[in-house]
């Protein structure tokens with residue numbers, strides 16, 4: 001299929017992912033504008049698979065270099081560390097990514113870069129029923145040798161609390177041992193040192209042991225407090241992280257605050273101590289993930305310094321609506337609202353604007369616009385995101401306060417649904433893909449996103465240099481309390497992504513999920529129709545049917561179809577290109593106007609007219625190819641005959657020289673006959689005609 005689609009334009013062949021890949025590749029070779037392919041759809045609809053296929057396609061267009069191998073081998077690593085089994089998808093990406101592939105002037109892959117967005121950290125500490133933690137933990141425990149496990153102080157999956165609170169530890173159809181081999185070989189291809197690989201596994205092991213730490217409730221200074229239960233896990237963690245025991249235990253069970261410049265230390269309850277422990281585990285994991293991506297980028301960027309035109313592929317978490325939705329779902333759905341608006345802008349708003357700009361006859365169509373909900377979430381001065389941020393910064397801010405404030409500001413908003421009762425900490429948002437109710441409890445804590453001073457102290461004084469290096473940024477930051485909250489960091493990174501997408505020529509791939517039972521070849525009609533509706537595909541079909549899906553600048557149009565009207569000069573030699581385009585349409589489509597329109601700089605066509613033009617062009621090519629073949633054969637025949645004649649002449653000479661005159665006359669007569677017969681069969685070579693055909697084919 002790569003070969004079938006590699007040189008084709010969109011529409012030349014039936015729709016295919018590779019048609020989009022090929023078109024974006026051709027665009028980037030012709031033009032310096034970046035191209036982006038936005039893949040969207042629900043969780044489990046096929047975004048990641050599509051991304052992999054596209055990256056492979058682009059890597060296979062030219063001879064596959066070791067750089068391409070490196071880009072491709074990043075994938076199993078990312079999937080192991082960033083994907084997990086969920087109820088919707090056995091290989092669900094729990095982070096968003098934007099893969100950019102850079103090309104040199106000859107169209108060869110010159111480098112790549114993977115930007116990542118919002119890894120779901122909460123999965124480290126707990127999973128919904130039927131879900132698992134990140135694949136890498138199970139993969140590692142199955143794939144490591146006994147000796148390696150002993151070195152890392154690891155046992156089996158069912159021993160770790162963090163790995164089994166979704167009640168499943170296996171994933172159907174996944175061969176963990178084989179996956180582990182792929183991860184290891186990927187890490188090797190991407191030049192990870194043996195030492196770094198060992199350090200990564202050490203931290204993963206430490207995270208698993210952290211999850212097994214338990215506490216006793218105690219009373220200290222007449223207050224509810226907690227203490228860590230002494231166990232083998234504690235020793236293993238101290239050993240793996242090389243942290244100071246006293247500091248570590250304090251970070252787990254105490255809280256240090258700076259009030260008015262004074263240090264105030266207080267004890268925390270057993271529950272809060274669990275939150276402390278999980279917070280550290282989650283931060284550790286997300287830092288390991290960022291480290292891996294940084295290393296991968298170091299290699300695949302191939303030391304590209306200047307920004308080259310690239311093809312970017314966006315595979316971002318799909319819209320989510322679970323039985324219980326939290327902060328993560330709000331972030332994910334916020335990203336999806338952005339992408340939906342980008343789609344709406346390109347397909348509807350810009351489309352209709354272009355008709356207006358080009359001065360063609362057009363009746364504006366209605367379409368579903370999600371701009372309002374996007375503004376509610378992240379636009380203007382006050383929006384849901386800024387309220388979350390403000391509440392987090394507020395010293396006494398909490399989830400209840402957040403709920404009250406969102407209610408105060410947005411109760412009138414038609415996309416906002418307040419909680420049914422004050423006791424219920426929730427609000428609802430009417431997204432383009434449906435209503436989602438969010439449980440607000442935990443929002444503020446999740447948004448805080450900063451390690452306490454106690455944990456930073458643990459890292460600062462530890463003997464594990466690798467661990468320390470992961471926290472360089474935090475350790476060097478001196479400004480306390482001015483850290484950007486998670487939601488603001490995320491909002492900023494999304495805005496940067498959107499700016500990148502806006503600067504590119506976009507393609508959209510909408511993945512439709514066929515069923516909710518993770519089965520092949522089962523098409524749930526209602527489910528598919530719902531997605532077609534809310535993704536705006538029905539509206540898209542409407543605008544495409546009423547509008548003009550095919551458009552060419554007059555220059556492009558003439559270059560492509562002038563072959564159909566003999567005598568039409570090349571586009572650059574034509575002054576009145578609109579007139580020339582009209583002439584082509586009249587003579588091929590046999591209609592003056594109507595279903596196609598002539599704008600100021602472009603011609604706008606319906607698909608059926610484009611199909612006629614394309615099929616006429618195809619027919620002409622086939623005819624020309626046959627004539628060319630015929631002439632080529634004739635040409636070969638002539639060459640052969642020339643050789644025979646030459647041979648005859650040689651024989652003539654031979655006989656003249658060596659044979660008696662009488663014999664010679666007999667033979668000569670025979671050869672003259674041969675010569676004559678050869679000449680009479682000879683084809684007339686109309687080289688001029690042949691040349692013309694070749695020129696026409698070249699033009700095509």
Ligand SMILES: Nc1ncnc2c1ncn2[C@@H]1O[C@H](COP(=O)(O)OP(=O)(O)OP(=O)(O)O)[C@@H](O)[C@H]1O
Nearest residue numbers: 042043044045046047048049089091092093317318
């Ligand atoms: N083109 C395809 N060919 C075969 N199977 C596919 C294809 N696309 C998706 N699938 C199947 O669907 C599953 C889910 O696809 P994928 O992981 O790409 O979904 P996703 O949209 O990226 O989901 P998420 O948002 O949860 O990451 C795959 O593991 C695979 O089993």
